[in-house]
Amino acid sequence: MNSGSRKRIRILGKILFVLYIIFIIYFLLFSDWYGRTGQMQEYHYNLVLFKEIKRFWYYRDQVGMFATFTNLFGNVVIFIPFGFFMPMASKHRSFLATLFYSFGLSLCVESFQLITKVGCFDVDDLLLNTLGGVAGYLIFIICVALRRIHGRKK
Template structure:
């Protein structure tokens, strides 16, 4: 599958987003990962390391879907999951900054 093919399909058939949409679901599923990773493993608290971990974890999920035949491998899922991780990471930085004073 080509990158952005599924994502562009979401927007070409746009009828409003809901939490049940695969687009929103993929992003929201990885927000906690990006948010919690720096708290539980501080050495992975840099942006680049977090993105690498998010891609690796997302790739593992996609491979598991192939192996167990419970979905399809989709490059766009990797992109959306990584975007969710980035949102979570940025939220963790804001949260951390507010708690410091």
């Protein structure tokens, strides 16, 4: 792959990264899809790791599979693009950088929810969001490896 193609891919990655950040801020903080339009009267937070994960799994028949899937897998899936586009758009392409920035973005979102009383602060969400960012990074690494293998064959 020549230098011009790499530069175009990098620019595309940066554009997609910015669009993704705008989407995630809107979706996680302002979207009414999860009832985020109104402010709660009191603070809601969970500081016990795995508490909400266990609760959703244990009561999955009562809360429904959609709610269970959304809470457990949705928090992972929504951060996969972050882990994929972050190394594409940044000079920091390491696993640790992706782990740190995924956790940092998730912490910012959760803290904002706590402060504004829109949603609730949940350490399980921090874990699941960070795992999503790491999964996205692993997909990025696989794609880079496949591109290099394909490039060598040409």
